[in-house]
Amino acid sequence: MFVSPSCQESVVPATVPGCGRGRFFRHPEPETPRSRVWPVFVTFHGCPGRCLFCAQHLQSGHAAQPLSRVLAAMTTGLEAAGRQGRGPYELAFYGGVFTALPEPWPQRFLEAAGRFRDAGLVTRVRCSTRPDACSPGLLARLAGAGLDMVELGAQTFDDAVLRAAGRGHDAAAVRRGAADVIRAGLGLGLQLLPGLPGHTPQDLARDAAETAALAPEIVRLHPCLVVDGTPLAGLYREGRYVPWDLDTTLWALADVLPVLWRAGARVARIGLCPEPALQAAVLAGPVHPALGARVRARALWRLVADEVRAMGGFAAGLAAPRRFAGEFFGHAGEMRPAYAALGLDRGNVRFEDRADFFLAAREV
Numbered sequence: 001m002f003v004s005p006s007c008q009e010s011v012v013p014a015t016v017p018g019c020g021r022g023r024f025f026r027h028p029e030p031e032t033p034r035s036r037v038w039p040v041f042v043t044f045h046g047c048p049g050r051c052l053f054c055a056q057h058l059q060s061g062h063a064a065q066p067l068s069r070v071l072a073a074m075t076t077g078l079e080a081a082g083r084q085g086r087g088p089y090e091l092a093f094y095g096g097v098f099t100a101l102p103e104p105w106p107q108r109f110l111e112a113a114g115r116f117r118d119a120g121l122v123t124r125v126r127c128s129t130r131p132d133a134c135s136p137g138l139l140a141r142l143a144g145a146g147l148d149m150v151e152l153g154a155q156t157f158d159d160a161v162l163r164a165a166g167r168g169h170d171a172a173a174v175r176r177g178a179a180d181v182i183r184a185g186l187g188l189g190l191q192l193l194p195g196l197p198g199h200t201p202q203d204l205a206r207d208a209a210e211t212a213a214l215a216p217e218i219v220r221l222h223p224c225l226v227v228d229g230t231p232l233a234g235l236y237r238e239g240r241y242v243p244w245d246l247d248t249t250l251w252a253l254a255d256v257l258p259v260l261w262r263a264g265a266r267v268a269r270i271g272l273c274p275e276p277a278l279q280a281a282v283l284a285g286p287v288h289p290a291l292g293a294r295v296r297a298r299a300l301w302r303l304v305a306d307e308v309r310a311m312g313g314f315a316a317g318l319a320a321p322r323r324f325a326g327e328f329f330g331h332a333g334e335m336r337p338a339y340a341a342l343g344l345d346r347g348n349v350r351f352e353d354r355a356d357f358f359l360a361a362r363e364v
Protein backbone atom coordinates (compact mmCIF):
# COMPACT_ATOMS: atom_id res chain seq x y z
CA MET A 1 0.00 0.00 0.00
CA PHE A 2 1.68 3.22 -1.16
CA VAL A 3 -0.21 6.19 0.21
CA SER A 4 -0.19 9.92 0.25
CA PRO A 5 -1.03 11.62 3.57
CA SER A 6 -4.31 13.05 2.31
CA CYS A 7 -6.00 9.67 1.86
CA GLN A 8 -4.98 8.21 5.20
CA GLU A 9 -6.64 8.20 8.57
CA SER A 10 -3.24 7.42 10.08
CA VAL A 11 -1.14 10.42 10.90
CA VAL A 12 1.98 11.25 8.94
CA PRO A 13 4.42 12.42 11.60
CA ALA A 14 6.06 15.79 11.07
CA THR A 15 9.08 14.50 12.98
CA VAL A 16 10.14 11.96 10.38
CA PRO A 17 12.37 13.10 7.55
CA GLY A 18 11.30 12.49 3.96
CA CYS A 19 8.93 13.87 1.38
CA GLY A 20 5.73 13.25 3.35
CA ARG A 21 4.89 10.24 1.23
CA GLY A 22 5.33 6.72 2.40
CA ARG A 23 3.69 3.58 3.74
CA PHE A 24 1.63 2.89 6.83
CA PHE A 25 1.74 -0.62 8.23
CA ARG A 26 0.90 -2.41 11.42
CA HIS A 27 2.79 -4.97 13.44
CA PRO A 28 0.88 -8.26 13.06
CA GLU A 29 1.31 -9.42 16.66
CA PRO A 30 -2.07 -9.96 18.35
CA GLU A 31 -2.87 -8.09 21.54
CA THR A 32 -1.51 -9.83 24.61
CA PRO A 33 -4.07 -9.85 27.42
CA ARG A 34 -2.43 -9.34 30.77
CA SER A 35 -2.85 -12.32 33.04
CA ARG A 36 -0.89 -13.84 35.88
CA VAL A 37 -0.26 -17.56 35.65
CA TRP A 38 -0.14 -19.82 38.68
CA PRO A 39 1.82 -22.86 37.47
CA VAL A 40 1.27 -26.27 39.02
CA PHE A 41 3.88 -28.85 38.03
CA VAL A 42 2.73 -32.45 37.73
CA THR A 43 6.28 -33.36 36.71
CA PHE A 44 6.44 -36.57 34.62
CA HIS A 45 3.02 -37.77 35.81
CA GLY A 46 1.00 -39.31 33.00
CA CYS A 47 4.06 -39.69 30.72
CA PRO A 48 4.17 -42.98 28.80
CA GLY A 49 7.99 -42.90 28.98
CA ARG A 50 10.81 -40.42 28.91
CA CYS A 51 10.94 -38.47 25.63
CA LEU A 52 14.32 -38.12 23.94
CA PHE A 53 14.82 -34.45 24.81
CA CYS A 54 12.81 -34.01 27.99
CA ALA A 55 14.17 -32.76 31.31
CA GLN A 56 10.95 -31.42 32.80
CA HIS A 57 12.28 -31.55 36.36
CA LEU A 58 15.11 -29.16 35.36
CA GLN A 59 13.02 -27.01 32.99
CA SER A 60 10.45 -26.29 35.66
CA GLY A 61 12.72 -26.45 38.68
CA HIS A 62 10.23 -28.88 40.23
CA ALA A 63 11.18 -32.50 40.91
CA ALA A 64 8.58 -35.21 40.48
CA GLN A 65 6.53 -35.73 43.64
CA PRO A 66 3.32 -37.51 44.58
CA LEU A 67 0.19 -35.88 43.18
CA SER A 68 -1.28 -35.62 46.67
CA ARG A 69 1.64 -33.31 47.58
CA VAL A 70 1.21 -31.29 44.38
CA LEU A 71 -2.47 -30.75 45.14
CA ALA A 72 -1.79 -29.85 48.77
CA ALA A 73 0.88 -27.29 47.77
CA MET A 74 -1.42 -25.78 45.14
CA THR A 75 -4.28 -25.45 47.63
CA THR A 76 -2.12 -24.01 50.41
CA GLY A 77 -0.43 -21.56 48.05
CA LEU A 78 -3.65 -20.30 46.51
CA GLU A 79 -5.34 -19.96 49.91
CA ALA A 80 -2.41 -17.82 51.10
CA ALA A 81 -2.57 -15.72 47.92
CA GLY A 82 -6.29 -15.19 48.48
CA ARG A 83 -5.75 -14.08 52.08
CA GLN A 84 -3.09 -11.62 50.92
CA GLY A 85 -5.42 -10.16 48.28
CA ARG A 86 -3.26 -11.31 45.35
CA GLY A 87 -4.51 -12.62 42.03
CA PRO A 88 -6.57 -13.40 40.09
CA TYR A 89 -4.64 -16.10 38.28
CA GLU A 90 -4.81 -18.44 35.35
CA LEU A 91 -4.13 -21.85 36.79
CA ALA A 92 -1.83 -23.89 34.54
CA PHE A 93 -0.92 -27.57 34.93
CA TYR A 94 2.46 -28.16 33.33
CA GLY A 95 5.33 -30.62 33.33
CA GLY A 96 3.50 -33.87 32.62
CA VAL A 97 0.51 -35.22 30.74
CA PHE A 98 -2.45 -33.78 32.64
CA THR A 99 -5.10 -35.58 30.61
CA ALA A 100 -3.34 -38.92 31.22
CA LEU A 101 -3.05 -38.56 35.00
CA PRO A 102 -4.42 -41.62 36.75
CA GLU A 103 -8.08 -41.32 37.72
CA PRO A 104 -9.42 -39.52 39.63
CA TRP A 105 -6.60 -36.94 39.63
CA PRO A 106 -7.64 -34.70 36.71
CA GLN A 107 -11.08 -34.39 38.29
CA ARG A 108 -9.61 -33.81 41.74
CA PHE A 109 -7.37 -30.97 40.51
CA LEU A 110 -10.22 -29.39 38.54
CA GLU A 111 -12.60 -29.58 41.51
CA ALA A 112 -10.04 -27.75 43.65
CA ALA A 113 -9.53 -25.20 40.85
CA GLY A 114 -13.31 -24.73 40.70
CA ARG A 115 -13.43 -23.76 44.37
CA PHE A 116 -10.84 -21.04 43.77
CA ARG A 117 -12.70 -19.93 40.67
CA ASP A 118 -15.89 -19.58 42.73
CA ALA A 119 -13.90 -17.43 45.17
CA GLY A 120 -12.74 -15.19 42.29
CA LEU A 121 -9.06 -16.13 42.62
CA VAL A 122 -8.84 -18.27 39.47
CA THR A 123 -10.16 -17.01 36.16
CA ARG A 124 -9.10 -19.76 33.80
CA VAL A 125 -7.64 -23.27 33.92
CA ARG A 126 -5.30 -24.73 31.34
CA CYS A 127 -3.06 -27.75 31.01
CA SER A 128 -0.38 -29.12 28.75
CA THR A 129 -0.63 -32.61 27.35
CA ARG A 130 0.30 -34.97 24.52
CA PRO A 131 -1.69 -34.97 21.29
CA ASP A 132 -2.40 -38.69 21.67
CA ALA A 133 -3.79 -38.36 25.19
CA CYS A 134 -6.91 -36.34 24.55
CA SER A 135 -9.83 -38.33 23.18
CA PRO A 136 -13.02 -36.37 22.41
CA GLY A 137 -14.88 -38.02 25.30
CA LEU A 138 -12.15 -37.18 27.79
CA LEU A 139 -11.89 -33.58 26.58
CA ALA A 140 -15.65 -33.09 26.85
CA ARG A 141 -15.58 -34.45 30.40
CA LEU A 142 -12.66 -32.20 31.43
CA ALA A 143 -14.27 -29.17 29.79
CA GLY A 144 -17.39 -29.90 31.80
CA ALA A 145 -15.26 -30.10 34.95
CA GLY A 146 -13.82 -26.62 34.41
CA LEU A 147 -10.85 -26.98 32.06
CA ASP A 148 -10.66 -24.01 29.64
CA MET A 149 -7.60 -24.57 27.49
CA VAL A 150 -5.30 -27.38 26.35
CA GLU A 151 -1.73 -26.91 25.14
CA LEU A 152 -0.58 -29.78 22.95
CA GLY A 153 3.09 -30.70 22.83
CA ALA A 154 3.09 -31.02 19.05
CA GLN A 155 6.88 -30.56 18.68
CA THR A 156 6.70 -30.82 14.86
CA PHE A 157 4.42 -31.96 12.05
CA ASP A 158 7.20 -33.98 10.42
CA ASP A 159 6.52 -37.70 10.82
CA ALA A 160 10.16 -38.74 10.30
CA VAL A 161 11.32 -36.31 13.01
CA LEU A 162 8.59 -37.46 15.40
CA ARG A 163 9.64 -41.08 14.75
CA ALA A 164 13.31 -40.30 15.34
CA ALA A 165 12.38 -38.56 18.60
CA GLY A 166 10.45 -41.65 19.71
CA ARG A 167 7.39 -39.57 20.47
CA GLY A 168 5.03 -42.46 19.87
CA HIS A 169 2.58 -40.45 17.78
CA ASP A 170 2.53 -38.99 14.30
CA ALA A 171 1.54 -35.61 12.86
CA ALA A 172 -1.98 -36.88 12.12
CA ALA A 173 -2.41 -37.31 15.89
CA VAL A 174 -1.45 -33.65 16.39
CA ARG A 175 -3.99 -32.47 13.79
CA ARG A 176 -6.66 -34.76 15.23
CA GLY A 177 -5.89 -33.70 18.82
CA ALA A 178 -6.02 -30.01 17.90
CA ALA A 179 -9.37 -30.44 16.12
CA ASP A 180 -10.76 -32.37 19.09
CA VAL A 181 -9.64 -29.66 21.53
CA ILE A 182 -11.45 -27.00 19.49
CA ARG A 183 -14.54 -29.20 19.04
CA ALA A 184 -14.70 -29.62 22.82
CA GLY A 185 -15.01 -25.82 23.09
CA LEU A 186 -11.56 -25.49 24.66
CA GLY A 187 -8.87 -22.95 23.83
CA LEU A 188 -5.97 -24.45 21.87
CA GLY A 189 -2.25 -23.97 22.46
CA LEU A 190 0.57 -25.64 20.54
CA GLN A 191 4.18 -26.16 21.55
CA LEU A 192 6.86 -26.62 18.88
CA LEU A 193 10.38 -27.93 19.41
CA PRO A 194 12.57 -26.72 16.54
CA GLY A 195 15.88 -28.49 16.01
CA LEU A 196 15.06 -32.07 17.01
CA PRO A 197 17.22 -34.69 15.24
CA GLY A 198 16.60 -34.42 11.50
CA HIS A 199 14.58 -31.20 11.85
CA THR A 200 15.63 -28.28 9.63
CA PRO A 201 14.62 -24.59 9.45
CA GLN A 202 12.62 -25.51 6.32
CA ASP A 203 10.72 -28.08 8.41
CA LEU A 204 10.05 -25.37 10.98
CA ALA A 205 8.61 -23.13 8.27
CA ARG A 206 6.24 -25.97 7.32
CA ASP A 207 5.41 -26.54 11.00
CA ALA A 208 4.52 -22.86 11.36
CA ALA A 209 2.21 -23.03 8.34
CA GLU A 210 0.47 -26.12 9.75
CA THR A 211 0.25 -24.50 13.17
CA ALA A 212 -1.21 -21.32 11.70
CA ALA A 213 -3.84 -23.38 9.84
CA LEU A 214 -5.03 -24.76 13.19
CA ALA A 215 -5.46 -21.18 14.50
CA PRO A 216 -4.25 -21.76 18.06
CA GLU A 217 -4.70 -19.13 20.73
CA ILE A 218 -1.10 -19.41 21.86
CA VAL A 219 2.13 -21.01 20.63
CA ARG A 220 5.34 -21.77 22.47
CA LEU A 221 8.63 -22.19 20.65
CA HIS A 222 11.20 -24.19 22.58
CA PRO A 223 14.35 -24.72 20.50
CA CYS A 224 15.84 -28.12 21.20
CA LEU A 225 18.64 -28.15 23.80
CA VAL A 226 20.89 -31.00 24.81
CA VAL A 227 20.31 -31.46 28.52
CA ASP A 228 22.51 -33.75 30.56
CA GLY A 229 20.75 -36.90 31.64
CA THR A 230 18.40 -37.08 28.64
CA PRO A 231 18.63 -39.74 25.92
CA LEU A 232 19.44 -36.89 23.52
CA ALA A 233 22.60 -36.15 25.53
CA GLY A 234 23.73 -39.70 24.76
CA LEU A 235 23.25 -39.15 21.01
CA TYR A 236 25.11 -35.85 21.27
CA ARG A 237 28.06 -37.43 23.08
CA GLU A 238 28.22 -40.19 20.45
CA GLY A 239 28.34 -37.51 17.74
CA ARG A 240 24.96 -38.61 16.36
CA TYR A 241 23.17 -35.33 17.05
CA VAL A 242 24.23 -31.74 16.46
CA PRO A 243 21.87 -29.02 17.73
CA TRP A 244 21.08 -25.92 15.70
CA ASP A 245 23.55 -23.11 16.24
CA LEU A 246 22.34 -19.87 17.78
CA ASP A 247 22.34 -17.78 14.61
CA THR A 248 20.39 -20.39 12.61
CA THR A 249 17.89 -20.61 15.46
CA LEU A 250 17.43 -16.84 15.81
CA TRP A 251 16.65 -16.34 12.13
CA ALA A 252 14.56 -19.51 11.72
CA LEU A 253 12.35 -18.50 14.65
CA ALA A 254 12.17 -14.89 13.45
CA ASP A 255 10.94 -16.11 10.08
CA VAL A 256 8.01 -18.01 11.57
CA LEU A 257 6.82 -15.40 14.07
CA PRO A 258 4.87 -13.29 11.53
CA VAL A 259 3.22 -16.44 10.14
CA LEU A 260 1.97 -17.31 13.62
CA TRP A 261 1.01 -13.73 14.50
CA ARG A 262 -0.96 -13.30 11.29
CA ALA A 263 -2.94 -16.43 12.20
CA GLY A 264 -3.93 -14.69 15.45
CA ALA A 265 -1.63 -16.75 17.67
CA ARG A 266 0.14 -15.18 20.60
CA VAL A 267 3.67 -16.51 20.87
CA ALA A 268 3.70 -16.84 24.61
CA ARG A 269 7.24 -18.08 25.03
CA ILE A 270 10.42 -18.37 22.96
CA GLY A 271 13.00 -20.62 24.62
CA LEU A 272 12.85 -22.28 28.00
CA CYS A 273 12.69 -20.38 31.29
CA PRO A 274 16.24 -19.80 32.57
CA GLU A 275 15.99 -22.12 35.57
CA PRO A 276 19.44 -22.31 37.24
CA ALA A 277 19.40 -26.13 37.35
CA LEU A 278 18.55 -26.27 33.65
CA GLN A 279 21.25 -23.79 32.70
CA ALA A 280 23.82 -25.86 34.58
CA ALA A 281 22.72 -29.04 32.80
CA VAL A 282 22.65 -27.75 29.20
CA LEU A 283 25.47 -29.41 27.28
CA ALA A 284 24.82 -27.77 23.91
CA GLY A 285 22.21 -25.92 21.90
CA PRO A 286 20.98 -22.44 21.13
CA VAL A 287 20.81 -20.78 24.54
CA HIS A 288 20.93 -17.06 25.14
CA PRO A 289 19.46 -15.05 28.05
CA ALA A 290 17.75 -12.68 25.61
CA LEU A 291 16.74 -15.32 23.05
CA GLY A 292 13.11 -14.19 22.78
CA ALA A 293 13.98 -10.50 22.47
CA ARG A 294 16.60 -11.25 19.81
CA VAL A 295 14.13 -13.31 17.80
CA ARG A 296 11.44 -10.62 18.06
CA ALA A 297 13.90 -7.92 16.96
CA ARG A 298 14.80 -9.95 13.86
CA ALA A 299 11.14 -10.56 13.07
CA LEU A 300 10.46 -6.83 13.33
CA TRP A 301 13.43 -6.05 11.08
CA ARG A 302 12.07 -8.49 8.46
CA LEU A 303 8.68 -6.71 8.57
CA VAL A 304 10.29 -3.30 8.13
CA ALA A 305 12.63 -4.60 5.41
CA ASP A 306 9.67 -6.02 3.43
CA GLU A 307 7.95 -2.61 3.59
CA VAL A 308 11.12 -0.78 2.55
CA ARG A 309 11.54 -3.17 -0.37
CA ALA A 310 7.94 -2.62 -1.42
CA MET A 311 8.64 1.11 -1.40
CA GLY A 312 11.61 0.80 -3.69
CA GLY A 313 14.50 -0.20 -1.47
CA PHE A 314 15.46 2.78 0.70
CA ALA A 315 13.70 4.72 3.46
CA ALA A 316 14.08 8.31 4.61
CA GLY A 317 12.74 7.71 8.11
CA LEU A 318 10.36 5.70 10.26
CA ALA A 319 7.82 6.56 12.93
CA ALA A 320 7.14 3.54 15.13
CA PRO A 321 4.84 2.82 18.08
CA ARG A 322 6.57 3.60 21.34
CA ARG A 323 6.13 0.04 22.62
CA PHE A 324 8.78 -1.15 20.14
CA ALA A 325 11.46 1.30 21.31
CA GLY A 326 13.17 -1.26 23.52
CA GLU A 327 13.44 -4.05 20.99
CA PHE A 328 13.78 -2.17 17.69
CA PHE A 329 17.58 -1.97 17.33
CA GLY A 330 17.98 -5.35 18.99
CA HIS A 331 19.97 -6.75 21.84
CA ALA A 332 22.96 -4.42 22.41
CA GLY A 333 22.04 -2.65 19.15
CA GLU A 334 22.88 -5.74 17.08
CA MET A 335 20.31 -4.90 14.38
CA ARG A 336 21.74 -1.44 13.67
CA PRO A 337 23.85 -2.50 10.66
CA ALA A 338 20.84 -4.29 9.15
CA TYR A 339 18.70 -1.15 9.58
CA ALA A 340 21.49 1.03 8.18
CA ALA A 341 21.31 -1.03 4.99
CA LEU A 342 17.65 0.09 4.69
CA GLY A 343 18.54 3.74 5.29
CA LEU A 344 17.36 3.73 8.93
CA ASP A 345 19.33 4.68 12.01
CA ARG A 346 18.88 6.33 15.41
CA GLY A 347 18.71 9.71 13.68
CA ASN A 348 15.64 9.05 11.53
CA VAL A 349 13.68 6.49 13.53
CA ARG A 350 11.23 8.04 16.02
CA PHE A 351 9.12 6.27 18.64
CA GLU A 352 5.76 7.93 19.16
CA ASP A 353 2.34 7.42 20.72
CA ARG A 354 0.84 5.77 17.66
CA ALA A 355 -0.61 2.37 16.82
CA ASP A 356 0.89 1.93 13.35
CA PHE A 357 4.24 2.45 11.68
CA PHE A 358 4.87 5.13 9.08
CA LEU A 359 7.76 4.57 6.73
CA ALA A 360 8.77 7.75 4.91
CA ALA A 361 9.81 7.56 1.29
CA ARG A 362 13.09 8.99 0.18
CA GLU A 363 12.84 12.11 -1.97
CA VAL A 364 13.79 11.53 -5.56
Ligand code: SF4
Nearest residue numbers: 047050051054095096
Ligand atom coordinates in the same frame (compact mmCIF):
# COMPACT_ATOMS: atom_id res chain seq x y z
S1 SF4 B 1 7.89 -34.39 26.70
FE1 SF4 B 1 5.93 -34.54 27.80
S2 SF4 B 1 5.35 -36.69 27.56
FE2 SF4 B 1 7.54 -36.58 27.10
S3 SF4 B 1 8.56 -37.02 29.02
FE3 SF4 B 1 8.40 -34.81 28.87
S4 SF4 B 1 6.51 -34.29 29.97
FE4 SF4 B 1 6.46 -36.49 29.54
